[in-house]
Amino acid sequence: MRGIIGRVLGGTVLAAALAVLLAVVARPAGAAEQRPLVVGMELAYPPFEMTDKAGNPAGVSVDLAHELGKALGRKVVIQNIAFDGLIPALKTGKIDLIISSMTATAERAKSIDFSDPYLNTGLCLLVKKDSPVKTIADLDQPGRTVAVKKGTTGHTYASKQIRKARLLVLDKEAAAVLEVVQGKADAFIYDQMSTYQNWQKNPTTTRAILEPFQKESWAVGIRKGNDDLRLKVNAFLKDFRRRGGFEKLGDKYLKEQKDAFRKLGYPFYL
Amino acid sequence: MRLPLTHLFIAARSGRKETIPLPARLVGFLVAFLFVTLVFAYAFHNLQYQWGWEAVYEYRQKFINGWLMTVAISAAALLLSLLIGLFFALAQKSRFLPLRYFSKLYIETIRGTPLLVQILVFFYVVADAFGIGNRYVVGVVTLSLFAGAYICEIIRAGIESVGESQLESARAIGLTRLQIYRYVVFPQAFRQVLPPLAGQFASLIKDSSLLSIIAVSEFTLNAQEVNAFTFSTLECYLPLAVGYLLLTLPISLLSRWLEKKYRYAT
Numbered sequence: 340m341r342g343i344i345g346r347v348l349g350g351t352v353l354a355a356a357l358a359v360l361l362a363v364v365a366r367p368a369g370a371a372e373q374r375p376l377v378v379g380m381e382l383a384y385p386p387f388e389m390t391d392k393a394g395n396p397a398g399v400s401v402d403l404a405h406e407l408g409k410a411l412g413r414k415v416v417i418q419n420i421a422f423d424g425l426i427p428a429l430k431t432g433k434i435d436l437i438i439s440s441m442t443a444t445a446e447r448a449k450s451i452d453f454s455d456p457y458l459n460t461g462l463c464l465l466v467k468k469d470s471p472v473k474t475i476a477d478l479d480q481p482g483r484t485v486a487v488k489k490g491t492t493g494h495t496y497a498s499k500q501i502r503k504a505r506l507l508v509l510d511k512e513a514a515a516v517l518e519v520v521q522g523k524a525d526a527f528i529y530d531q532m533s534t535y536q537n538w539q540k541n542p543t544t545t546r547a548i549l550e551p552f553q554k555e556s557w558a559v560g561i562r563k564g565n566d567d568l569r570l571k572v573n574a575f576l577k578d579f580r581r582r583g584g585f586e587k588l589g590d591k592y593l594k595e596q597k598d599a600f601r602k603l604g605y606p607f608y609l
Numbered sequence: 610m611r612l613p614l615t616h617l618f619i620a621a622r623s624g625r626k627e628t629i630p631l632p633a634r635l636v637g638f639l640v641a642f643l644f645v646t647l648v649f650a651y652a653f654h655n656l657q658y659q660w661g662w663e664a665v666y667e668y669r670q671k672f673i674n675g676w677l678m679t680v681a682i683s684a685a686a687l688l689l690s691l692l693i694g695l696f697f698a699l700a701q702k703s704r705f706l707p708l709r710y711f712s713k714l715y716i717e718t719i720r721g722t723p724l725l726v727q728i729l730v731f732f733y734v735v736a737d738a739f740g741i742g743n744r745y746v747v748g749v750v751t752l753s754l755f756a757g758a759y760i761c762e763i764i765r766a767g768i769e770s771v772g773e774s775q776l777e778s779a780r781a782i783g784l785t786r787l788q789i790y791r792y793v794v795f796p797q798a799f800r801q802v803l804p805p806l807a808g809q810f811a812s813l814i815k816d817s818s819l820l821s822i823i824a825v826s827e828f829t830l831n832a833q834e835v836n837a838f839t840f841s842t843l844e845c846y847l848p849l850a851v852g853y854l855l856l857t858l859p860i861s862l863l864s865r866w867l868e869k870k871y872r873y874a875t
Binding site: 489507 | 657658742822
C-alpha cells in the first residue's frame with residue numbers, strides 16, 4: 340500500500356515540477372522597447388570574432404556591435420552561437436542581429452535581410468607548396484581534392500561550381516588546413532584574410548593564391564521585415580565609415596594583413 | 610475484489626513474476642505515448658518557426674546517401690569492436706604480463722580521452738605516419754577501438770559475474786578450460802552482457818557522427834550540409850533523429866529477444 344502512495348506522490352511531484360518548468364520555458368519575451376540589443380556571432384574567427392585572455396568576447400565585430408549599440412542608445416549583449424545556428428537563432432527571435440563575418444549571399448537573403456555591406460573580400464585558395472595549381476580552373480580537374488569548411492561560402496561555391504574534383508567537407512578550419520599541409524587535399528577554398536593567415540602559419544608546406552575568384556561582401560544580418568532596425572544599422576555604418584571608424588578598427592586588429600594586401604595589390608578594405 | 614479497470618493500469622505481481630494482459634499493455638503504452646506527444650505538441654505549437662520542407666525534400670538523395678554510409682560504417686565498426694573487445698577482455702586475463710598491461714593501458718587511455726581527439730590524432734598523426742590515407746578505413750578502426758574499450762569491460766564484467774563455486778564444480782567434474790568457457794561461463798555471461806552491449810552499440814552508431822571531423826560523409830554531416838544550404842534547421846535535424854532510431858531500435862529489440870531466449874530458470 341505504501342508503495343502505491345509513494346509512487347502516486349512521486350508522480351504528482353514530478354508532474355508539478357514539469358508544469359513549473361513548462362511555465363518558465365513558455366513565458367513570452369518581455370516588452371520590445373529598451374530591451375538590450377542581442378547580437379549573435381561565432382567567437383571562433385579571429386581577429387573578427389574571438390575571446391580575449393579573460394574569456395570575454397573581443398574582435399572587430401564585437402567593437403562594431405558596441406559602437407552600433409552606442410549609436411542606437413541600447414545596451415549590447417553578445418551571444419556566442421555556432422555559425423550554422425546563427426540564421427535559425429535570428430529567425431526564431433533569439434537574437435536581433437548577426438555580426439559574424441557573414442557574407443551577404445542571395446541564398447541567405449531568402450531567409451533573412453542584410454544591411455549594406457561593411458567589408459569587401461573574396462574567395463581564394465590555399466594550396467600545397469609544390470602544387471601545380473595556379474587557378475580555380477586548374478583545381479577543378481579529375482583526381483584533385485578540394486577541402487572546404489562546412490556552411491561557408493566556399494562550401495556553397497564548391498558544391499555548385501566544382502564538378503570534376505572530389506569535395507571534402509570539414510567541420511573545422513584547422514582540419515581543412517591540415518588536409519592541405521599533409522597533401523590529402525590539393526587546396527582549401529576560404530576567404531582572403533584567413534588564407535593569408537594560414538599561409539603565414541605554414542610557410543614551408545603551403546602557398547596562398549590570394550587573387551579572389553569570387554568577390555564577396557560581409558553585412559549585418561537582420562530579421563526579415565525589421566526595416567526600422569535595418570535603416571538604423573545602415574545609417575550607423577555610413578556614419579561610422581565617414582568618421583574613420585573602420586580605418587581605426589583595421590589598424591587595431593589587422594595592421595599586418597592590411598599592409599600585406601596593399602603591397603600585393605588585392606582589393607581589401609574594412 | 611479488484612475492478613477490471615485497475616487491471617488496465619496496475620500489473621498483478623507475485624514475487625518477481627508479473628502478469629500483464631494485452632489490453633493493459635496497449636493502454637499503458639498509449640498513455641505514455643500520449644503524454645510524450647502532448648509535451649512535444651505543446652512545445653512545437655509555441656514555436657515561432659516557418660517550416661519549409663520543400664528545400665529539404667530536394668536534397669533527399671543526400672540524406673539517403675549519408676544514412677547508407679552511416680549504416681555501412683556502423684556495421685563494420687560493430688563487428689570489429691566486438692572482436693577487439695573480446696580479444697582485450699581475454700588479454701586482460703592473460704598470464705603473459707606485457708599483454709595484460711598493454712590491454713589495461715589501452716582501456717584506460719581510450720576510455721579516459723574524448724573520441725574527437727582520438728579521431729584527429731589517429732587520422733592526422735598515426736595514420737599519416739604509417740601512410741594510410743583512406744579516411745573511411747581510419748574512421749572505422751578508430752571508432753572500433755573506441756567502442757572496443759567499453760565492450761571489453763562489459764565482457765569482463767559478464768565473465769566475472771559467474772561465481773567461483775561454479776568454476777570449481779566444473780573443474781571437479783573434469784571439464785577442460787575451453788569446455789568451462791563454452792558450457793558454463795559463456796551462456797551465463799552472454800545474458801548478463803546483452804543489455805549494456807546493446808546500449809554500447811547504440812552509442813557507437815550515434816558516435817559515428819563524430820567522424821565528420823575528418824570529412825567522412827555520413828548521415829549527420831550530410832544533414833548539416835543540407836542545413837547550411839537551406840537554413841531549414843529543424844527540417845534537417847528531425848529526419849536525423851528518425852534515421853538513427855531506425856538503426857538503434859532494431860538493436861535493442863534484438864537484444865530483448867535474445868535476452869528472453871537465453872533466460873534460464875536459475
